[in-house]
Amino acid sequence: MTRYNGVWPVAPTPFNADGTLDIEGMKRVIDCIVDSGADGVCILANFSEQFLLTDEERETLTRVSLEHMAGRIPVIVTCSHYSTDIVVSRVAKAKALGAAMVMLMPPYHGALLKGTEAQTYEQFARVGEIGLPIMIQDAPLSGVELTVPFLVRLAKEIEAVQYFKIETPQAAAKLRGLIAAGGDAIVGPFDGEEGITLMADLDAGATGSMTSATLPDKVKPVLAAHAAGDRATAAALYKDILPLINYENRQCGLRACKTVMMEGGVIKSDVVRHPMPQIAPATREGLLELAREVNPLALTWGR
DSSP states (O other): OOOOOEEOOBOOOOBOTTSOBOHHHHHHHHHHHHHTTOSOEEESSGGGTGGGOOHHHHHHHHHHHHHHHTTSSOEEEEOOOSOHHHHHHHHHHHHHHTOSEEEEOOSEETTTEEOOHHHHHHHHHHHHTTOOOEEEEEOGGGOOOOOHHHHHHHHHHOTTEEEEEEOSTTHHHHHHHHHHHHGGGOOEEEEOGGGTTHHHHHHTTOOEEOOBSSSHHHHHHHHHHHHTTOHHHHHHHHHHHHHHHHHIIIIITTHHHHHHHHHTTSOSOOOOOTTSOOOOHHHHHHHHHHHHHHOOGGGTTTO
16 A cells, blocks of 8 residues: 655646636646645645536546646545535546545535534445545535544544545644544545644644645655654744745635746636635735745746
8 A cells, every 4th residue: 555645735727817727727737746846736626626616627627637647646636525426426537537546525515514424424435435545634614523533433444544634723633633543544644724734733743735736845845854853954944935835825825826826837827716806916916925035836837
């Protein structure tokens, strides 16, 4: 069994100025992420605007991304949905196209339709029968509380449940509790939230981070130094990039990566789909000011 770790950025979904899919831009995003030294990549996540894509567009992006990746680095495909049958279908298609792993949130729809532990367990168990590793995304967006005992039960009873992306408040404490209670069943404890709590999460035992694709080449050395036991170097490197990570997380959200990639010639447009608002000019200026100080590959890749 391959144990995945390191930095796994979420690929943005590029759109043309009119809001249609930019397929060639998607390929360039994949190439830029590979060139950044990422250990893997996640597609169709929330930071990929998955909630603004049609089913047909999802299938197109999955096929295009995996075919263009051509095995250079492993790909996680996000397949979350309230409907278990739809999740199973998405995962089966992802496996057929060469995905290395799938990422799932617990079943939910809106503020009130939330899967119980029994329903969530059954959905993940059915997906597990397909034979791909599962990363559980534990994030506030679902509104579903996934307790440490329940996550440990999933890991110990469903062989495919091996990876955990923890991005709840006090993520480090939850990671620490998960690792202590789950032991060897917790193959890959990851953090998320663009790495805004990365040092605390690494100290708690995280072995991977699912950041945005804005600066994976700057995040990777932090993980490498920490894994080598050089916490001081990791902390110093992280201190240098934290202002940009903070600005991305608190001011921009998923729009940050698109803006940096457009400035760097990776994609032609940083348009996001309605009703999500476009990035404000002043916010764009502040983001690019911080990005130029750090100079991630995405800011120069296509120039």
